[in-house]
Amino acid sequence: MSDALQAARVRPVTRLLERVPAPVFVAWAVVASFGTYFCMYAFRKPFAAAKFEGLLFMGTDVELKSAIIISQVFGYAISKYVGIKVCSELPPRRHALVLVLLIGWAEAALFAYAVLPGSWKVAGIFLNGLSLGMVWGLVVRYLEGRVTSELLLAGLSGSFIVASGIVKDVGRALMSGNAADWWAGVPGVGTWVAGALGPVSESWMPAVAGLHFAPFFVLFVWMLNQLPRPTATDAQERHLRESMDGSRRRAFVGEYLIGIVLLITAYFLLTAYRDFRDNYAVEIFEGLGYPYQGNETIITRAETIIAVVVVATLALLNAVRRSRPGLIATYVVMAGGTALLAVATLMLDARLIDGFWWMTLVGLGSYLAYVPYGSLLFDRLMANTGIIGTAVFAIYMADAIGYTGSVGMMLYKDLVASDVSRLGFFKAFTWGMAAVGTLCLATSCLYFLRHPQIAESADAAGASGAPV
Numbered sequence: 001m002s003d004a005l006q007a008a009r010v011r012p013v014t015r016l017l018e019r020v021p022a023p024v025f026v027a028w029a030v031v032a033s034f035g036t037y038f039c040m041y042a043f044r045k046p047f048a049a050a051k052f053e054g055l056l057f058m059g060t061d062v063e064l065k066s067a068i069i070i071s072q073v074f075g076y077a078i079s080k081y082v083g084i085k086v087c088s089e090l091p092p093r094r095h096a097l098v099l100v101l102l103i104g105w106a107e108a109a110l111f112a113y114a115v116l117p118g119s120w121k122v123a124g125i126f127l128n129g130l131s132l133g134m135v136w137g138l139v140v141r142y143l144e145g146r147v148t149s150e151l152l153l154a155g156l157s158g159s160f161i162v163a164s165g166i167v168k169d170v171g172r173a174l175m176s177g178n179a180a181d182w183w184a185g186v187p188g189v190g191t192w193v194a195g196a197l198g199p200v201s202e203s204w205m206p207a208v209a210g211l212h213f214a215p216f217f218v219l220f221v222w223m224l225n226q227l228p229r230p231t232a233t234d235a236q237e238r239h240l241r242e243s244m245d246g247s248r249r250r251a252f253v254g255e256y257l258i259g260i261v262l263l264i265t266a267y268f269l270l271t272a273y274r275d276f277r278d279n280y281a282v283e284i285f286e287g288l289g290y291p292y293q294g295n296e297t298i299i300t301r302a303e304t305i306i307a308v309v310v311v312a313t314l315a316l317l318n319a320v321r322r323s324r325p326g327l328i329a330t331y332v333v334m335a336g337g338t339a340l341l342a343v344a345t346l347m348l349d350a351r352l353i354d355g356f357w358w359m360t361l362v363g364l365g366s367y368l369a370y371v372p373y374g375s376l377l378f379d380r381l382m383a384n385t386g387i388i389g390t391a392v393f394a395i396y397m398a399d400a401i402g403y404t405g406s407v408g409m410m411l412y413k414d415l416v417a418s419d420v421s422r423l424g425f426f427k428a429f430t431w432g433m434a435a436v437g438t439l440c441l442a443t444s445c446l447y448f449l450r451h452p453q454i455a456e457s458a459d460a461a462g463a464s465g466a467p468v
Contacts, residue, residue: 013226014226015228022148026148026151026152026155029148029227030151031220032223032224032226032227033142033152033155033156033220034156034159034220035216035220035223036099036135036159036217036220037135037136037139037160038160038163039103039213039214039217039220040135040163041164041167042163042167042209042212042213042217043103043106043128043206043209043210043213044072044106044129045164045167045171046167046168046171046210047072047125047206048168048278048282049169049172049175049205050171050175050202050205051202051282051283052064052065052068055118057119058119061414061415062411063414064118064121066413066414067122068121068122069279069410070407070410070411071125072128073129073275073407074129075129075130075133076130076133077400077403077404077406077407078129078130078133079130079132080134080400081396082133083133083134083137083396084397084400086134087137087138088137092141095225096222096224096225098134098138099135099138099139100218100221102131102132102135103131103135103217105127106128106131106210107210107214108127109124109125109128109130109131110128110207110210111124111207112124112127113128113207114203114204114207115203121203133399137395139224140153140156140395142224142227143156146230146231150314150376151315153314153376154310154311154314154315154317154376155311157314157371158307158310161303161306161310161311161367162300162303162304162307164299165281165299165302168281168282169296169297171205171209172296174199174200174205174209175199175200175201175205176199253397256381256448258447259444259448260397262443262444263373263377263440263444264398265440266338266436266437266440266444267398267402268401268404269437270402270433271399271402271406272408272409272410272429273429273430274366274370275403275406275410276406276409276410276425276429277366277426280422280426282299284423284426285299285356285359287421287423287424288354288356288358288359290355302356305360305364310368313368314333314371317329317333317376323380324449326380327377327380327381327448327449330376330377330380331441331444331445333368334368334369334372334377334441335369335437335438335441335442336368337364337366337367337369338365338366338369338434339434340364340365341366341430341433341437342434342435344357344358344362344365345358345434347361362430366433369437369441381448
């Protein structure tokens with residue numbers, strides 16, 4: 001289809017969205033972006049509900065489940081490195097098509113994962129991760145650089161917090177056969193599907209879960225693609241967002257190298273921490289005394305509480321319209337999140353809270369620190385620096401290095417700390433993350449606030465009355 005014909009198809013809804021009141025626009029954009037990324041998680045995370053108990057990877061000391069997780073994260077990390085270039089340079093007219101193609105690739109890889117035997121499953125899940133790593137960046141490209149970006153990105157960020165728990169519970173329901181009940185009441189096909197579905201094996205569960213969400217993913221991408229481009233007012237307050245070529249990327253890194261290194265050091269550990277909690281939530285909850293029987297929705301309950309608090313907190317940052325105070329507020333939220341890890345663990349050790357609330361609070365703390373990296377933090381930094389480009393570049397640079405750390409941490413656990421339980425390792429990791437993360441974030445904040453270019457930009461904009 002030619003660009004002119006494609007534009008003609010989306011023009012009516014896009015024109016309508018240009019004229020509607022701001023709350024209506026925000027609601028449409030949040031539903032579209034939230035739904036798109038929520039559905040993506042159905043292709044990425046259900047496999048983590050499987051245990052593959054007692055199985056090792058090709059006769060090594062690495063557990064098969066760990067090898068599968070590492071393989072997907074490795075593919076995901078490579079996708080992030082590729083995304084540094086692709087997501088920051090891809091023209092907007094190609095975003096929707098590429099999103100659909102990426103999900104099609106991911107589902108095909110899950111079919112390969114289902115049919116490949118034993119240790120060879122790592123090849124299928126690697127291909128799955130290789131496609132999914134660029135979805136976030138393409139969705140953010142629709143939302144960044146707007147006056148309402150904090151609200152939009154906060155809404156988007158809630159998607160993977162909620163989705164991670166829900167899709168794992170969906171996976172467990174598919175394997176237990178409980179998912180058949182979902183279809184039993186659907187007129188015409190419900191009884192047939194419920195009877196045909198039955199319990200799904202650990203191998204086929206991820207592909208079946210993905211098929212459940214595929215039609216909804218396409219619908220939400222269509223909604224996302226109707227969004228109009230940022231307005232002149234958006235560009236004035238948040239600076240122009242354009243595709244970012246190699247020279248602009250190098251200029252950004254060279255100018256702010258020290259602050260970026262501090263941020264990425266914290267993110268390196270934070271991604272590994274969040275991923276470990278996410279991938280081994282089933283085992284950690286069992287170690288805390290919450291077996292699956294009688295606790296079928298415990299992950300969803302914990303992640304829903306976290307999502308509500310995180311989204312509400314980040315949405316409040318939209319009230320800080322001036323970029324410099326907004327950057328400070330974002331750092332305060334992030335450093336507060338890493339500090340919460342230590343506070344929650346102290347409360348657990350003092351028996352002031354139980355295991356469920358400890359997992360909820362450390363999850364909340366990690367997400368308060370983690371989520372702004374993929375949304376608000378770099379959007380605020382771009383607005384403060386005045387560099388013309390896209391925040392997606394900085395997001396993907398951090399993501400690529402962060403997921404590399406995730407792979408390293410899981411290998412360390414199985415090869416070096418194999419005698420330590422998942423729960424014991426995670427608890428020790430919590431203390432380290434709280435100390436190093438808080439220090440790096442606080443130091444990075446001071447660096448950026450005292451950087452001459454940011455300070456001069458703030459003074460000039462303040463003198464002219466423009467938002468800072």
